[in-house]
Amino acid sequence: MVADPRQRLIESATALLADEGVEAVTLRRIAREAGVSHGAPLRHFTGRSALLSAVATTGFAELRERTEVVASAEPRERLLAMCRAYLEFAFANPAMFELMFRRDLVDADEPELASTNSAVFERFSELVGETQAVGWRPGTDARLLAASLWAALHGLAGLWLWGGLGDTLETDQVDAALGVTLETYLG
Amino acid sequence: MVADPRQRLIESATALLADEGVEAVTLRRIAREAGVSHGAPLRHFTGRSALLSAVATTGFAELRERTEVVASAEPRERLLAMCRAYLEFAFANPAMFELMFRRDLVDADEPELASTNSAVFERFSELVGETQAVGWRPGTDARLLAASLWAALHGLAGLWLWGGLGDTLETDQVDAALGVTLETYLG
DNA sequence: AAACCGAGTAGACGGTGTCTACGTCGCTGT
DNA sequence: ACAGCGACGTAGACACCGTCTACTCGGTTT
Numbered sequence: 001m002v003a004d005p006r007q008r009l010i011e012s013a014t015a016l017l018a019d020e021g022v023e024a025v026t027l028r029r030i031a032r033e034a035g036v037s038h039g040a041p042l043r044h045f046t047g048r049s050a051l052l053s054a055v056a057t058t059g060f061a062e063l064r065e066r067t068e069v070v071a072s073a074e075p076r077e078r079l080l081a082m083c084r085a086y087l088e089f090a091f092a093n094p095a096m097f098e099l100m101f102r103r104d105l106v107d108a109d110e111p112e113l114a115s116t117n118s119a120v121f122e123r124f125s126e127l128v129g130e131t132q133a134v135g136w137r138p139g140t141d142a143r144l145l146a147a148s149l150w151a152a153l154h155g156l157a158g159l160w161l162w163g164g165l166g167d168t169l170e171t172d173q174v175d176a177a178l179g180v181t182l183e184t185y186l187g
Numbered sequence: 188m189v190a191d192p193r194q195r196l197i198e199s200a201t202a203l204l205a206d207e208g209v210e211a212v213t214l215r216r217i218a219r220e221a222g223v224s225h226g227a228p229l230r231h232f233t234g235r236s237a238l239l240s241a242v243a244t245t246g247f248a249e250l251r252e253r254t255e256v257v258a259s260a261e262p263r264e265r266l267l268a269m270c271r272a273y274l275e276f277a278f279a280n281p282a283m284f285e286l287m288f289r290r291d292l293v294d295a296d297e298p299e300l301a302s303t304n305s306a307v308f309e310r311f312s313e314l315v316g317e318t319q320a321v322g323w324r325p326g327t328d329a330r331l332l333a334a335s336l337w338a339a340l341h342g343l344a345g346l347w348l349w350g351g352l353g354d355t356l357e358t359d360q361v362d363a364a365l366g367v368t369l370e371t372y373l374g
Numbered sequence: 375a376a377a378c379c380g381a382g383t384a385g386a387c388g389g390t391g392t393c394t395a396c397g398t399c400g401c402t403g404t
Numbered sequence: 405a406c407a408g409c410g411a412c413g414t415a416g417a418c419a420c421c422g423t424c425t426a427c428t429c430g431g432t433t434t
Contacts, residue, residue: 037414101349108350148367155342162288163295180335184372224383
């Protein structure tokens with residue numbers, strides 16, 4: 001157990017998020033979970049979105065770790081691994097992933113969140129650049145190419161999370177679709 | 188003004204959605220907007236998600252129209268046009284687009300919604316098949332290819348709506364990224 | 375005439391985010 | 405030693421929200 005009450009609240013919220021999904025992460029439930037009164041969280045966060053932003057920040061931080069660990073000589077291989085890591089993160093933490101991209105729950109302008117978030121994309125963008133330097137799709141604007149591929153991954157995760165597309169998009173089907181996507185971009 | 192109270196509620200909700208976004212579309216506000224008491228909507232819908240599902244259904248219907256109108260001899264051209272129409276729809280009706288993919292607001296199992304929704308993807312899938320028949324990426328499973336491209340579009344719309352990726356994804360940048368995506372798949 | 379039904383109303387209940395006023399500790403400066 | 409202060413927590417209120425229930429109509433059917 002951590003002493004810092006701020007941290008305790010974040011951890012209670014994270015546990016609640018993983019256990020019962022985004023809907024359950026309410027200020028009052030977090031407070032109950034942390035063993036404090038319903039108004040206590042507001043002593044440490046300006047409001048719900050501030051607390052949830054802090055939670056989402058840890059999410060982006062974990063995503064960054066997952067996508068940074070990847071060490072391989074070939075830029076192309078690293079880019080491939082990073083793409084897979086992105087989707088694996090979504091599969092492993094669906095509720096967190098949803099929270100991270102719910103702008104009604106999270107304050108996107110919160111500085112720490114914004115920087116952690118953009119750090120991941122920057123890394124991705126760099127990797128795209130490095131891969132281009134090795135002869136992949138030269139001449140295409142690196143940033144646009146990165147955004148395009150990033151969006152493709154994000155869309156796969158989003159549609160899987162949403163459960164749309166009839167019976168087409170079960171987890172393994174999404175994996176297969178990811179294969180098609182990667183082949184399309186990097187094949 | 189329509190007589191059917193059910194339709195009136197849907198229209199009030201749609202107006203509210205377009206004017207003030209997803210947050211504002213609450214049962215009580217819809218009722219106020221329609222000039223009835225706060226409990227009246229429940230006479231016509233089993234609950235909030237049922238009403239919102241009806242609204243989302245009209246959204247998918249409009250999306251279907253937008254993507255069906257496209258008439259062109261070349262399958263490849265039609266597929267391209269359909270992709271662009273998808274994003275144009277999202278740009279034109281951001282709040283509706285968000286609602287359509289918010290499974291906490293909408294009952295994805297509602298039959299009418301599910302069928303209207305899958306009809307759009309089916310059409311898309313067919314078009315992918317036709318384009319393949321003309322020599323585009325033969326040998327790739329049509330359904331997976333469709334899902335992959337569909338997700339790429341969906342991701343672009345989602346990221347734009349979300350406003351993430353720092354200053355990278357303004358509206359015109361998304362258009363440019365769409366260009367990269369289309370070139371990647373169909374170039 | 376009686377029974378019924380679609381449509382609407384008013385009130386209640388439990389839940390929520392946020393605000394405010396009120397307590398407590400423990401530390402620190404004098 | 406002690407007054408003060410600031411971090412932390414509490415309790416209650418307020419305005420919303422979705423949903424449920426009991427009640428009221430006007431018209432149609434029988």
